[in-house]
Amino acid sequence: MWKLVLSQGNEPWLKSVNHNIGRQYWEFDPEDGTPDERAHLETLRTEFHENRFNVKQSSDLLMRYQYERGHPGHLKLPSQKVRSEKDITEDVVANTLRKALRFYSTLQAEDGQWPGDYGGPLFLLPGLVISLWVMGVVDVVLPNEHQKEICRYAYNHQVLGVYDWSGNNPLPPEIWILPYSLPIHPGGGVLAPLTKDQIAHLSLMLDMGYNGSQLWDVAFSVQAILATNLDDEYGSMLKKANSFIKVSQAALLLSRMPSDIIGQAITRDQLFDAVNFILSLQNDAGGFPSYEPTRSYAWLEVINPAETFRDIIIDYQ
Template identity: 45%
Template sequence: MWKLKLSEGSDPWLKSVNNHVGRQFWEFDPQLGTPEERAQVENYQNEFTKNRFQMKHSSDLLMRFQFARENPCEMKLPVAKVKREEEITVEVVDNTLRRTLRFFSTLQTEDGFWPGDYGGPMFLLPGLVICLYVTGALNTILHYQHRQEMRRYLYNHQNVDGGWGLHIEGSSKMFCTVLSYVTLRLLGEEMDGGDGSMEKARKWILDHGGATLIPSWGKLWLSVLGVYEWSGNNPLLPELWLLPYLFPAHPGSLFLHYLQIL
């Protein structure tokens, strides 16, 4: 079962100026949890997959389940159910605020921060996987359970039409659709795997002109992977980084504009 590790760092190569405060990562422990708890976790995963088109975000259910086990908090105060035009008393407001404080206190870590899923951009994970693959460290750094959950994550955020958006609620774009498809293949997914999801993704790419229509940032990643010629990339003079950041041609400004038009 997965366990969220908080504000820890045992790797001698991993340094932090604040003693890892605020750091969070998931670690897989096959011996963790009772059979009932593991079944509950599997149920959360299945429910999210089943309802992924109605609820795009994971709602941090696995984290909340873990915190409820480690830091239980009894909600003995009554739930306020106020009907329309009913007078709201001071007691109702007080009980509601107390329940709210108790609830959020169970989600707070010992060093004060609230962890949560960074469930937004769909263009970050592919870069990590491609880098690990080209350096030959993919299976060393990412164990089977990590690769399995990464595949689940990508499938859960695939749109109905077969593509992927720039973020988990975005409409399908060539940029993230190509990178997500490539990432799934690198993570061990078969060409026709995913109960038809891979075929749908491939069809979306072909129907919209093919992978060569991916934007420049995507072409760069494909070139790093060795499946796209470097000559197909638009060159960028390194001296442009010396310009003031507010200059329209500064790479940083171009990057922000690039994200806006995707």
């Protein structure tokens, strides 16, 4: 069975100035679960597949089932019907908020965050797989069970007969993402084999989403919980969230940062990675690109599929 692993990390080359707090990734254990539990997960998969064109969001059912195994019955809350405005009383609203908070508390991880995927898989997954294949490390980075789930995800979400894009050019996403994802030399060809630094990134390939989204999500969740005026009843949930914020936030640097950066709720690992990443991008002229070194031709912009974003195929100073 699949298990969501949180705030852990023993992989080689993995670096963290935050003891991996907030990290989340899926791990497969073939020995985990009873036959009935495995059969239930297959039922969830089948139901999602059969309704994939009507309900495209998985609702994190695997994660919820994992949490429910540890807290039986906590996710099964009775609903309260409201048939007219007359039924909306202060008590009804308060009880509804209590049920919502009770449900939300069952989804909170032990480290204080509320896990969720913010990975942009439909956009990033093809480029990731292609890049790993070019480097010859698909089987090293992606175990067999992960490869099976990637194929399952692509099959469930692919758009048959229609290109899911703006229509600027007659190229499918798998083609236009190639020059954006692969390390192409300006003179053509692929970069040299893996260095010690690219290897260091392999340990993070299984991570879900972006580093920093977890702290962002927790900060907004705390604001919403406080707005219910029921914080006295759910103090334990807020304490866990507060602990996560204190451990994750780059508090010592906030006084030196502009307000717009503080608002992004940056994490310590995110700041550590960002500073080192930015310094590595500085070019001979002293300038910085926004995302990666400029390493190909400007004419590649003709295959840009986005009408709302210009100049995104290669990066600029």
